[in-house]
Structure formats: C-alpha cells, structure tokens
Amino acid sequence: MRAFDYVAATRVDDAVAMLGAGTRCLAGGTNLVDLMKGGIEAPSRIVDINRLPLDAIEATPDGGLRVGALVRNSDLANDMRVRRDYPLLSLALLAGATPQLRNMASVGGNLLQRTRCYYFADTAFPACNKRAPGSGCGARAGHNRIHAVLGASEACVAVHPSDMCVALAALDATVVARSRRGERRIAMTAFHRLPGDTPWQDTELADDELVTAVELPPPRYRRHVQYLKLRDRASYAFALVSAAVALDVEGGRVASARIALGGVAHKPWRATDAERALAGQAAGATAFDDAGRRALAGAVPLRDNAFKIGLGERAVSRALTLAMERSVS
Amino acid sequence: MNRVIGAALDRTDGVQKVTGGARYAAEFALPGLCHAVIVQSTIARGRVAALDASRAAHAPGVLLVMTHENAPRLPQGGRAGVNPPAGRVLTLLQDADVHYNGQPIAVVVADTFEQAQAAADLVRATYAADAATLDFDAARATAYPPAKLLQGPVDLHRGHFDTGYAAADVRIDATYTTPMQHHNPMEPHATIAHWQDGTLTLHDATQYVSGVRETIAKVLGIDAAKVRVISPFVGGGFGCKGSMWSHVALAAMCARAVDRPVKLVLARWQMFGPAGGRPRTEQRIALGATRDGTLTAIRHAVISHTSAIEDFVEPSSVPTRMLYACPNANTTQRLVKLDVGTPTFQRAPGEATGTFAFEVAMDELAYALAMDPVELRMRNHADADPQDGKPWTSKHLLECYDSAATRFGWRNRDPLPGSMRTRDAWVGYGMATATYPAHRQAAQASARLWTDGTFIVASGSQELGTGTYTVMTQVAAQSLGVPPASVRFLLGDTALPRAPVSGGSTTAASVAPAVKAACDALRARILAAVVRDPQSAHYGVAPSELAIDDGRIVAADGRSESLAAFAGRRGVPLDAAAESKPGDEKTTYAAHSFGAVFAEVRIDPWIGRIRIPRIVGTYDVGTRLNARTALSQLRGGIVWGVGLALTEESLLDLATGHFANASLAEYHVPVNADIGELDVTFVDFPDTRFNPLGIRGIGEIGITGVAAAIDNAVFHACGVRVRDLPITVDKYLPQARA
Structure with missing residues (x-):
C-alpha cells in the first residue's frame, strides 16, 4: 500500500469538492482496502465519507424508495419496506459475501465493486487492460472459467461481481450522483459499462462524482421474484451465474417480466428480449425455458467457461419457476 | 480415580485461545522489533538482470534492503541445510538466478510493517527471462523416476501384473488427476528472529522446533547450541510448516544485519508458491x-510435479501397495519438473x-463386476500386509465397514446410477476405504513436582490446534495419579526435551509414551522419597505398597496423605526425565x-447444485487420548x-507461473454451509503392539477416502464419472444431461 492523504468529510458538498482523479471515497472499505493493499488501487487521497448524512432509507414522492449511498448492505436487506416491497433486492443482498462483509459494505460501494478477475486483482500479472491500459488481457488465454460469455471484448472478458446490482438492474433502479456541476440521475441499466476498448471504465460515474443514493421506482414486483445464485461453494463465493427475476402474473399469464443475470458479463445483464417474449405467455415451463435460451442468446464462450451458457439458461428458467412458487411472507 | 486418558477433557488451552492469551509466532512484542517484507520475482525462470533498490532504500523508516548483491554469503551457497530433519533447497539471495515465480529477490526491513511494505513496492527488478516449463501436460514426456522415495522403493513389482491382468475376467483402466493445492492454515508462515550475543532466538510458526533449530544452524553455519526456537502455538500447519522455508533464514539474516529483532510474516498470497503446496x-x-x-492385478502409475530445484514426490501409489490382498501389483512413481516453487507434504x-x-x-471395478462396492472391498481384505506378509499390529477394518454401513443405511442403496431421486435431487451413495500408516519416533520428556504439589511436564513438541497440550x-x-488441573504441560521450545516433527500423524504415538515414561519415573521417585520421609504417614512402608490417586498418596491399608503436603514438607522440586522410542515392532509387524467412509450427495438435476447432507465414518485408530479432540481431528x-473433492484447486497461470487465485476469496x-452432518465413530482397539499406550496418530486419516466416497456418490447420483478433481458443476452437469 502506498502512502496517501486521508480526509474525513462531514458534508456532501465538502466531499464532492475534493473529488477528482487520484481520489477515492472510503465507505465500508471491504473492496477498496483490499485493492489498495494489493497495489491495484493506489489513490493519492482518500475521502472518508462515512460521516456524510447518506444513510437513510426514505419514501419518494412517487411511491418509490430512496436508499442513501451509505446504507449498509445488511441494513438494506433487512429493512421492512425493502423486504415487503422489493423482496428481490433483499434476496440478492443476502446472497452476497458474508454477514460480516454485509455489515460493512455500503450501497454506493457495492455499485462500484471491482471485478474478481484474477488477472486484474493481482499486480504480479503483467497483462490487464483494466488495471494497466494497453497491457493486454491475461484472462483470454489464461484461467477464464469465471469470465464473461456475454458482451465481452477483445480487450477484456471480466465480469461484474455484485449480486445487489443484478437485482437493481432488474428493478429499473436509478443511481443518483453529485458533483460540483450538480446532481444527475443515471439508469441502473446504463450505470455499468461493457468493456469495449476502454475496460478501465467500469461505470459511467466520472472521477468527480459521488454516488449519493439509489432510487427504486414504485413497487411492482412484490410476490413472484427470485434471486438464484450458482457458485462453487455454498456460501462466500462469487456467482458463476446468477439470475434475478420478477414476474407480474395475472390469470396465469405473464403481464410483465424482469430478468437480469450476474456472473456472465461486465455489467448486470438485463435480458430484455427474454422479458418481452415472456409477456403474454402462460407462466410455465415452456415459456420459462424459452426465456432462459433468449437470455443467453449471442453468448460466446471462452476456453473454460462454455458451461456458463447452459447453466445461465437453466438458472433463468429455474428462477422463474421458483418465483412462481414463492408465497408472500 | 476415573481414567483420564480417553476422557473428553476440555482443551487445557481453550480459555487462552478464545481470550487472546495464546501467543502465536508473530505476537511476541520484542523491544526494538522491526518488520521485513519479501519482494518476489514475477518471472518463473531466468535471472535478475538489474535490481533498483535505491528508492526503497531511501523510503521512510527503511533500515535495510537485502538483495542478492548485498546478502551475506552462506555456506554452500545457502544449500547447507538441504538434508533432513527440516531442510529444503532454499532461495536465499545467494545469486541472481530465478527458479520460480514468487521467489524472494529482495527483503525490505523497516521500523514499521507499513513502511516496509510501501518500500517493497518501490523495488524495481528487470529480468533476463528464460522460457519456463509450466504446463504439466507438455512436460509429461519428460517424466523420470525419482532417485528415492521416503516411504519405500520408488517402484513396486509384486508377482506378475501382466499375467494377473490377462487372467482377469473383468478389467478397468482409467486415469485420474488431482490439482495443485495449497495448505492455507489460518495462521500464515511467521517468524521473529532475534540475535543476542551470537545466539539466535526464533519465534517461528513451525511443526518442528528442533528441526528448524538444526536446519537454520546448518544454513547459517553456526552451532545448533546457539539457536533456540520457540513455538508455543501454531495456527494450523497441515504440512507446510513441517519444513523450514526460505523466509525463516531470510528473517535471521536480516536481524543480524540490522542488529534488531525482525518480524517476517508472509502475506496470504505469498503462501502460494514459496512455501510448498500439494x-x-x-x-x-x-x-x-x-x-x-x-x-x-493392480497397476498404479503416478506422475506428480516437482520444482526445478528439488525433487519432492507425492507418493500416491504407496497406499495401493498395502490396501488390498492381490498377488500381482505394479506401482510406479514418476516426476515432471516445472518451474514452480517446490511442492511439499500436505495433509496425508x-x-x-x-x-x-x-x-x-x-468403485469402477465394482460396477464392472455388478458387485456391491463394500462386498468387493471385503472380498479383497488384506489379512496381512500384502507387501511382505507381515501381520498387522492391529486391524479392525471389517468392523469399520459394518459399523459405518449400518449407520449410513447402505443396504437401502439401489446401485443403479440415477435411480435414487427425491422430488428435486438425484441422490447418490458412495463409499471408500480410509487408511494411513502409523508412525512413531523417539521422543523425550521431563516431569517435575513443584513444592505446591503441582507438576510441570514438558516435551519440545508442537501444538498445531490438534490438542497436544490437552x-x-x-x-x-x-x-501421576493426579487431576489434570494439577499438571501444566509445556511444549514448543528447543530448550525442552527433544520431540519429533508434528507431521505424519506422529506426535501422539511418539510423545505420549515419553510423557508416560517420564511421569512413571517421577511417580516412582516420589513414592521412594515419601517412604524415607519421617514426617510422612507412609514412613518406612515399601513403595510398592503405595499408589497416588486423585492427588493423594494412598497405602494398601487405606492410610493416605496429600501429595501437596509431602511436596511442601520436602521444599525442593523432584524431577525425572525419560526417552521413549520405537522398538523392533516394525520389523515384525505392519x-x-x-476406516470406512460413506457419503451421501444430492445433485439438483437442473442446475447441478451439489450438497453433501451427511458423511458417516468409522475409524480404527487405536487408543483415543481424548474423545473430543479425536472427534475434532x-x-x-x-x-x-x-x-479436496469439491472446491480446492490452485490455478497456475501458464504464461507467468504465478498462481491466479492466491487468496482465500x-x-x-469449504465453508460451514458446505458441510452437513459428520457422523464419526471409532472401534476402539488399543494397538499395544505399536506402543505401550496403544496409540496410532489421527491427524491425517480423516482426509483419506473422503474424496473417493464423494466421487463415487456423484457417479451413483447422476451416472457421470468425474476423474479430475475438484468435482465442479462443469464436470458433471453438461454430461449428465445427455
């Protein structure tokens, strides 16, 4: 870890005033501190934002929910309004990490979590376009069992690691960001980027912007939801594939559906084609299997991860099936 | 008094451990302590062409940057310690050569750990890299027989394999692979080195204090009497701390150079490469x-990898030689050299x-024969060691099969793969035999009666979390005939009587007889002294008429006095010491x-999720010293x-020789959620032919057979035979769909 300046901010405007290239915000620190220890992140200045008043969960005028960026993952997952109105989000949060990590990790930090690609996370590897632009991609010819099958580029095959973000993408959440230029709102589905030829940019957030909140639209999917996470051990492992699904069902037919996948792409992968195809269909195995196939359409395997395509299809259809079986708690 | 041996006594160090009172190697706060961080090579083979340490040397707090250019020259180029007990081929900054990715190329010493780490990041190396050999598959053609095998001949030829194989009605022939693994004890390697007046004290996380003492003395070219190694608690070893690795010597070299105590703790990622692995x-x-x-007929041909600098053989064929009766057996061990850190002993x-x-x-043979896998094993039970016909000291494997199969409900198994299903899972039952050899080495112990009637008993053994203290x-x-609370046991110090390595499941069977002998001798001395004490109730009685029971000296006629009263009157301690070593039992016996281990797996047929709701094992391990710690082992x-079966694999990057997944994330x-019910029992036949207490070690047998039982259960569940560990979803789900 390199030496850095440390500033603790108490007002949002003060924090925002300090942001820029070379500065990182410290919230729970569950990802950033590890990356700093490993030399992957080497900020010259840390702005500790833990004292900012961004830890509230509040109703919005339109009937949605505004979640402050500093709300801890465990608090969000167990908030009664979230459990009642956005159970998909609660399920996804509880599938991630461990209780200790969830107690520390913030919503804003979770949005900005960096990939678990082996070649990014270890500076002993010379090649990583995300960490060292232009150095190449160690994963393309290396160990790529955990890597992307959708939306990857020649430059980068890394996947986004968050569970929470997959649910937020499915739920059409909005990220609220502040900078000295003011506040802007970014749709969750547009917040994370595909790698293209600029894989070092994980998100649309600029260096001088601070995530202040995530907003959820008025609740629509309270009952038929599921977050299914498939991984190499029963807990404390990142998803090989995960599926966040939500169904609005009327009279046995799907009125509307939301489907997003984790572990398959550089961002939470919203399967809009599958969603559209499901609308109007009888809620059952035929439609769900078809949705699974559509969700993975266009997938391109690497040497070690072809299994993710079939597994992703099945995760989607199983999640839809489980969503139908789920009773309201 | 009730028997103490075998009781489920609480760990005597339990309170210390859960309250933070147990001090591990890195936790000795010596005055003037400074901190070392190792800089590692990022190539697998070649030479350090240039090393720029100037920025590091001038960084805040830095006391020393040791490189191959300024490191003290050691005897034999640093190779003086390669022989046993704990010696390996080390990489100690004696030249510019690089033999593996992760090799130490510099050590930075600073006042604080943070300063040392920050400065270590400033060391810049450039290399003249040579083409490295990293691909096992590509290297297979170069496989060669190792010069020796610790466990017997490199190759075993018993009878005539070809004749037996030709005479068989049913044959199977398959290849199985297991991955590189790393031990990952909770406590990483850690050493504090401290020189005082030419004497070196090491606080070291080690499975072998006396081995480290002798090895470091040879490496540095000093008298072993000038070295003391202290290691009261070890946070898990599993074999990686059984040898002395480079960091120990580097810490000692740095401490001498800066003339202050130096602490060197490997980071988690540094545990992958320079300190062994499976x-x-x-x-x-x-x-x-x-x-x-x-x-x-049995043929078992093993190829394992080793490093460019040293041969280490994973002796996978050795248990095959003795496990079942078969007149014709052919086992071989071959090595391929890769440009990686030397592998080492890892649990069993x-x-x-x-x-x-x-x-x-x-199991594959059982299916080919359409025979029950337990029956197949019982049919081929080895009544004597098939290698030389020696009788076993004690063997009750048949009882283990019976006991475990009954508790497991094996008879409910329909052998047809895929035939046992619940609403949402394929159910698989699998089993395997477990085995591990019994080892014993010479050990010494001492015992002292203090004037307050309590005892100090000591042996320079180790506590790895196994329960040695207890x-x-x-x-x-x-x-001694006293309550456990009046005995304090000391270990982990070369100042104590010598004990062997805590590896190879050796400690209990070696140290316990020495402790017993020392305490028996002390008890005899106590009784001899009591009868000469005019103030004792037992004055003039024959010592043979006396016993010590629950802390009291008791005569046959019922008269008694407390041991504490005698000890207090005496006013000076009473000592005894003893050595215990194996006799010729291994020339007569094997x-x-x-053990027998049975596993149930459940696999979701749609998404492949695998769970192991229960594992049932029954073990024949001789005397259990403590029911609780034995169960835990x-x-x-x-x-x-x-x-081993489901999750662990170290991913070696073939482009760089660096391990890709070198973190606990x-x-x-396995995490807790991966483990279901573990139903473990013992058949409890003391093996008194092996040692007077009837003990065989239990540190390793638990891992054996389990991966096979699970793999066999996976086949039974879904009909896919996975021959490559670990058994991950990509290796059975796509195949099972067909």
Whole structure:
C-alpha cells in the first residue's frame, strides 16, 4: 500500500469538492482496502465519507424508495419496506459475501465493486487492460472459467461481481450522483459499462462524482421474484451465474417480466428480449425455458467457461419457476 | 480415580485461545522489533538482470534492503541445510538466478510493517527471462523416476501384473488427476528472529522446533547450541510448516544485519508458491478381477510435479501397495519438473490423492463386476500386509465397514446410477476405504513436582490446534495419579526435551509414551522419597505398597496423605526425565490405521447444485487420548476431504507461473454451509503392539477416502464419472444431461 492523504468529510458538498482523479471515497472499505493493499488501487487521497448524512432509507414522492449511498448492505436487506416491497433486492443482498462483509459494505460501494478477475486483482500479472491500459488481457488465454460469455471484448472478458446490482438492474433502479456541476440521475441499466476498448471504465460515474443514493421506482414486483445464485461453494463465493427475476402474473399469464443475470458479463445483464417474449405467455415451463435460451442468446464462450451458457439458461428458467412458487411472507 | 486418558477433557488451552492469551509466532512484542517484507520475482525462470533498490532504500523508516548483491554469503551457497530433519533447497539471495515465480529477490526491513511494505513496492527488478516449463501436460514426456522415495522403493513389482491382468475376467483402466493445492492454515508462515550475543532466538510458526533449530544452524553455519526456537502455538500447519522455508533464514539474516529483532510474516498470497503446496498428480490405474471380485492385478502409475530445484514426490501409489490382498501389483512413481516453487507434504501426502484415485477405481471395478462396492472391498481384505506378509499390529477394518454401513443405511442403496431421486435431487451413495500408516519416533520428556504439589511436564513438541497440550496433560495426569488441573504441560521450545516433527500423524504415538515414561519415573521417585520421609504417614512402608490417586498418596491399608503436603514438607522440586522410542515392532509387524467412509450427495438435476447432507465414518485408530479432540481431528480431516473433492484447486497461470487465485476469496476451502452432518465413530482397539499406550496418530486419516466416497456418490447420483478433481458443476452437469 502506498502512502496517501486521508480526509474525513462531514458534508456532501465538502466531499464532492475534493473529488477528482487520484481520489477515492472510503465507505465500508471491504473492496477498496483490499485493492489498495494489493497495489491495484493506489489513490493519492482518500475521502472518508462515512460521516456524510447518506444513510437513510426514505419514501419518494412517487411511491418509490430512496436508499442513501451509505446504507449498509445488511441494513438494506433487512429493512421492512425493502423486504415487503422489493423482496428481490433483499434476496440478492443476502446472497452476497458474508454477514460480516454485509455489515460493512455500503450501497454506493457495492455499485462500484471491482471485478474478481484474477488477472486484474493481482499486480504480479503483467497483462490487464483494466488495471494497466494497453497491457493486454491475461484472462483470454489464461484461467477464464469465471469470465464473461456475454458482451465481452477483445480487450477484456471480466465480469461484474455484485449480486445487489443484478437485482437493481432488474428493478429499473436509478443511481443518483453529485458533483460540483450538480446532481444527475443515471439508469441502473446504463450505470455499468461493457468493456469495449476502454475496460478501465467500469461505470459511467466520472472521477468527480459521488454516488449519493439509489432510487427504486414504485413497487411492482412484490410476490413472484427470485434471486438464484450458482457458485462453487455454498456460501462466500462469487456467482458463476446468477439470475434475478420478477414476474407480474395475472390469470396465469405473464403481464410483465424482469430478468437480469450476474456472473456472465461486465455489467448486470438485463435480458430484455427474454422479458418481452415472456409477456403474454402462460407462466410455465415452456415459456420459462424459452426465456432462459433468449437470455443467453449471442453468448460466446471462452476456453473454460462454455458451461456458463447452459447453466445461465437453466438458472433463468429455474428462477422463474421458483418465483412462481414463492408465497408472500 | 476415573481414567483420564480417553476422557473428553476440555482443551487445557481453550480459555487462552478464545481470550487472546495464546501467543502465536508473530505476537511476541520484542523491544526494538522491526518488520521485513519479501519482494518476489514475477518471472518463473531466468535471472535478475538489474535490481533498483535505491528508492526503497531511501523510503521512510527503511533500515535495510537485502538483495542478492548485498546478502551475506552462506555456506554452500545457502544449500547447507538441504538434508533432513527440516531442510529444503532454499532461495536465499545467494545469486541472481530465478527458479520460480514468487521467489524472494529482495527483503525490505523497516521500523514499521507499513513502511516496509510501501518500500517493497518501490523495488524495481528487470529480468533476463528464460522460457519456463509450466504446463504439466507438455512436460509429461519428460517424466523420470525419482532417485528415492521416503516411504519405500520408488517402484513396486509384486508377482506378475501382466499375467494377473490377462487372467482377469473383468478389467478397468482409467486415469485420474488431482490439482495443485495449497495448505492455507489460518495462521500464515511467521517468524521473529532475534540475535543476542551470537545466539539466535526464533519465534517461528513451525511443526518442528528442533528441526528448524538444526536446519537454520546448518544454513547459517553456526552451532545448533546457539539457536533456540520457540513455538508455543501454531495456527494450523497441515504440512507446510513441517519444513523450514526460505523466509525463516531470510528473517535471521536480516536481524543480524540490522542488529534488531525482525518480524517476517508472509502475506496470504505469498503462501502460494514459496512455501510448498500439494503437487498435481496424474494417476493411471488398471485393475483386474475374477468374476467373484477377487483382485488378480493392480497397476498404479503416478506422475506428480516437482520444482526445478528439488525433487519432492507425492507418493500416491504407496497406499495401493498395502490396501488390498492381490498377488500381482505394479506401482510406479514418476516426476515432471516445472518451474514452480517446490511442492511439499500436505495433509496425508500420498494417501489423500492416492486413495482418491484408487478407491474410485475400485468403485469402477465394482460396477464392472455388478458387485456391491463394500462386498468387493471385503472380498479383497488384506489379512496381512500384502507387501511382505507381515501381520498387522492391529486391524479392525471389517468392523469399520459394518459399523459405518449400518449407520449410513447402505443396504437401502439401489446401485443403479440415477435411480435414487427425491422430488428435486438425484441422490447418490458412495463409499471408500480410509487408511494411513502409523508412525512413531523417539521422543523425550521431563516431569517435575513443584513444592505446591503441582507438576510441570514438558516435551519440545508442537501444538498445531490438534490438542497436544490437552492430551499430554491427560497422559501425565493418569500416570501421576493426579487431576489434570494439577499438571501444566509445556511444549514448543528447543530448550525442552527433544520431540519429533508434528507431521505424519506422529506426535501422539511418539510423545505420549515419553510423557508416560517420564511421569512413571517421577511417580516412582516420589513414592521412594515419601517412604524415607519421617514426617510422612507412609514412613518406612515399601513403595510398592503405595499408589497416588486423585492427588493423594494412598497405602494398601487405606492410610493416605496429600501429595501437596509431602511436596511442601520436602521444599525442593523432584524431577525425572525419560526417552521413549520405537522398538523392533516394525520389523515384525505392519502398523496402519483404517476406516470406512460413506457419503451421501444430492445433485439438483437442473442446475447441478451439489450438497453433501451427511458423511458417516468409522475409524480404527487405536487408543483415543481424548474423545473430543479425536472427534475434532477426524471431522476436520473429513472437511479437508470435502475440499479436496469439491472446491480446492490452485490455478497456475501458464504464461507467468504465478498462481491466479492466491487468496482465500478465490481459493475455495469449504465453508460451514458446505458441510452437513459428520457422523464419526471409532472401534476402539488399543494397538499395544505399536506402543505401550496403544496409540496410532489421527491427524491425517480423516482426509483419506473422503474424496473417493464423494466421487463415487456423484457417479451413483447422476451416472457421470468425474476423474479430475475438484468435482465442479462443469464436470458433471453438461454430461449428465445427455
């Protein structure tokens, strides 16, 4: 870890005033501190934002929910309004990490979590376009069992690691960001980027912007939801594939559906084609299997991860099936 | 008094451990302590062309940057310690050569750890890299026989394999592979080196204090009497702390150079490479049997990898030589050299990987014969050691099969793969035989009666979390006839009587007899002194008429006095010491532990999610010294078996020679949620032919057989035979769909 300046901010405007290239915000620190220890992140200045008043969960005028960026993952997952109105989000949060990590990790930090690609996370590897632009991609010819099958580029095959973000993408959440230029709102589905030829940019957030909140639209999917996470051990492992699904069902037919996948792409992968195809269909195995196939359409395997395509299809259809079986708690 | 040996006594160090009172190697706060961080090579083979340490040397707090250019020259280029007890080929900054990715190329010493780490990041190396050999598959053609094998001949040829194989009615021939693994104890390697007046004190996380003492003395070219190694608690070893690795010597070299105590703790990612790991194995097994299941031929050809600088053999074929009766057996061990850090002993080296391959092959044979896998094993039970016909010291494997099969409900198994289903899972039952050899070495112990009637009993052994403090306290208390609470056991210090390595499941069977002998001798001295004490109630009585029971000296006629009263009157301590060593029992007998392990797996047919709701094992391990710690040892071993079967694999990057998943987030050891019910029992036959207490060690047998039992259960569940560990979803789900 390199030496850095440390500033603790108490007002949002003060924090925002300090942001820029070379500065990182410290919230729970569950990802950033590890990356700093490993030399992957080497900020010259840390702005500790833990004292900012961004830890509230509040109703919005339109009937949605505004979640402050500093709300801890465990608090969000167990908030009664979230459990009642956005159970998909609660399920996804509880599938991630461990209780200790969830107690520390913030919503804003979770949005900005960096990939678990082996070649990014270890500076002993010379090649990583995300960490060292232009150095190449160690994963393309290396160990790529955990890597992307959708939306990857020649430059980068890394996947986004968050569970929470997959649910937020499915739920059409909005990220609220502040900078000295003011506040802007970014749709969750547009917040994370595909790698293209600029894989070092994980998100649309600029260096001088601070995530202040995530907003959820008025609740629509309270009952038929599921977050299914498939991984190499029963807990404390990142998803090989995960599926966040939500169904609005009327009279046995799907009125509307939301489907997003984790572990398959550089961002939470919203399967809009599958969603559209499901609308109007009888809620059952035929439609769900078809949705699974559509969700993975266009997938391109690497040497070690072809299994993710079939597994992703099945995760989607199983999640839809489980969503139908789920009773309201 | 009730028997103390075998009781489920609480760990005597339990309170210390859970309250933070137990001090581990890195936790000795010596005055003037400074901190060292190792800089590692990022190439696998070649030379350091240039090393720019100038920025590091001028960084805040830095006391020393040691490189191959300024490191003190050691005897024999740093290779003086390569021989046993704990010696390995080390990389100690004696030249510019690089033999593996992760090799130490510099050590930075600073006032604080943070300063040392920050400065280490400033060291810049450029290399003249040579083409490295990293691909096991590509290197296979260069496989060669090692010069020696610790466990016997490199190759075994018994009878005539070809004749037996030709005579078989049923044959199987398959190749099994196991991956590179790393031990990952909770406590990383850690050393504090401290020189005072030419004497070196090491606080070291080690499984072998006296081995480290002798090895470091040879490496540095000093008298072993000038070295003291202290290690009261070790946070898990599993074999990686059985040898002395480079960081120990580097810490000592740095401490001498800066003339201050130096602490060197490996980061988690530094545990992958420079300090050993389980080598990859490729094991081809051919079995032949007659229609009734009698084995007629066994072939087990093992290739494992080693480093460019040293041969280490993973002896996977060794258990195959003795596990079943078969007149014709042919086993071989070959090595391929890769440009990686030298692999080493990892929990049940040979047995863990070997029983996976061989016991899966036995399951394949059982299916080929349409015979029950338990029946096949009982049919081929070895009544004597098949290698030389020696009788066993004690063997009750048949009882283990019976006991475990009954508790498991094996008879409810429909052998047809895929035939047992619940609403949402394929159910699989699998089993395997477990085995591990019994080892014993010479050990010394001392015992002292203090004037307050309490005892100090000591042996320079180690506590790896295994329960050494507790079980030796029990052995001493029973011998002395006193409550365990009046005995304090000391270990982990070369100033104490010498004990062997805590590896190879050796400690209990070696140290306990020495502790018993020392305490027996002290008890005799106490009684001899009591009868000469005019103030004693037993004055003038024959010592043979006296016993010590529950802390009182008791005569045959019922008169008694407290030991504390005698000790207080005496006013000076009373001492005894003893050595205990194996006799000629191994020339007459073969000594092994055995077990039978059964696993149930459930696989979701749609998404492949695998769960192991229960594992049932029964073990024949001789006397258990403590019912609680014995259970923990076996359960822990089984958990390791689950990791071997399902999750653990070190991913070697073939472009760089660097391990890709060198963290506990990405190297998956099982978590609690992966472990279901573990039903472990013992058959409890003391093995008094092996040692007076009837003990065989139990640190390793738990891992053996488990991966095979799980693999066999996976086949039974879904009809896919996975021959390559770990068993991950990509290796059975796509195949099972067809």
